Amino acid sequence: MANHKLKILATMQLVRNRNVPMLMETYREVTQKIDTALLPLWAEFIGLAHNQLLALRYFEMIRNMFFSRITDNTLHNDFLVMLATEAKGLVLDLKRT
Numbered sequence: 588m589a590n591h592k593l594k595i596l597a598t599m600q601l602v603r604n605r606n607v608p609m610l611m612e613t614y615r616e617v618t619q620k621i622d623t624a625l626l627p628l629w630a631e632f633i634g635l636a637h638n639q640l641l642a643l644r645y646f647e648m649i650r651n652m653f654f655s656r657i658t659d660n661t662l663h664n665d666f667l668v669m670l671a672t673e674a675k676g677l678v679l680d681l682k683r684t
Contacts, residue, residue: 592662602654622646632671633678649674 601614622643630642653670 595657595662599654599657633675634682635678
């Protein structure tokens, strides 16, 4: 994540300033590209490859949580692994019920 710190911080600013129309449009463009690239991997990782729409909805929630939790102190790979593991664990728990 350290290699992409500037990109992450820039995207975080887009998230926080979505009330500005130009930034909202940029946010939509950026997230659409990210969603397209990551959705198959994410869906497989969390065990929802059979339901891409549900996986996308969950990814959007987790992405928003990521940007709400990220700080200079948490901008490292351990934080991302912890968040992804937590997200996957919830899906596994739901499948068991």
